[in-house]
């Protein structure tokens with residue numbers, strides 16, 4: 001029931017979120033029940049074109065580590081799929097667990113993955129800035145990609161090698177060219193639903209696009225995420241792990257699939 005989720009949400013150690021979330025009818029993450037998702041033949045293929053030269057820096061913001069992109073022009077964009085407009089890439093980041101048994105935010109038929117990548121885009125056709133778009137129902141589009149334990153991931157390694165430089169909260173390091181499309185699975189299949197940011201302010205502004213296929217990364221690469229810290233230099237060290245929000249109720253929402 002709604003009060004239990006609010007209580008569960010408010011009690012979760014990581015998110016000092018307010019007891020009641022404004023609106024609270026389209027919160028994320030959710031468990032995606034494959035059999036309840038509806039194939040929508042009108043969903044178009046997702047068109048993704050990222051310019052590696054728009055990559056700016058990688059930084060530890062005390063919740064996750066994020067790679068930020070130059071978003072003053074339409075250089076790294078996505079369109080199509082469930083989207084009415086073109087959205088600009090702002091940043092990508094990850095959520096992961098202390099061990100491989102958990103870590104993702106979304107789940108598929110209750111299956112949890114060790115980590116989840118979020119590529120965050122904003123509707124630059126309708127809004128002037130990311131800050132403005134964050135407050136609007138159609139303001140953001142986030143692509144979610146599950147990470148599973150398996151083969152070494154060549155493309156991810158460049159990120160992993162930069163992590164020691166951003167071990168502590170607020171550390172930042174310049175990151176030259178990086179093309180995040182190397183982190184996407186080749187399979188075009190996805191689910192999509194209307195949701196929210198999974199960290200405060202939890203605004204209900206996200207069109208979620210969750211890729212059906214996971215990418216494989218190896219144990220050493222996952223362990224590299226876990227050596228990051230939530231804490232600033234000089235503070236008592238707290239390992240950056242379990243930075244995922246608990247599952248939220250589906251309420252009156254349908255999850256659509258781009259595949260049969």
Ligand SMILES: NS(=O)(=O)c1ccc(C(=O)NCc2c(F)c(F)c(F)c(F)c2F)cc1
Nearest residue numbers: 118120130131134142196197198199200201
């Ligand atoms: N896990 S996720 O759902 O993909 C997610 C994506 C982006 C953000 C974010 O940008 N937060 C900082 C942030 C805000 F939360 C704002 F409300 C705002 F206006 C910002 F400019 C801003 F950077 C938080 C969660």
Ligand SMILES: [Zn+2]
Nearest residue numbers: 093095118198
């Ligand atoms: Zn996220």
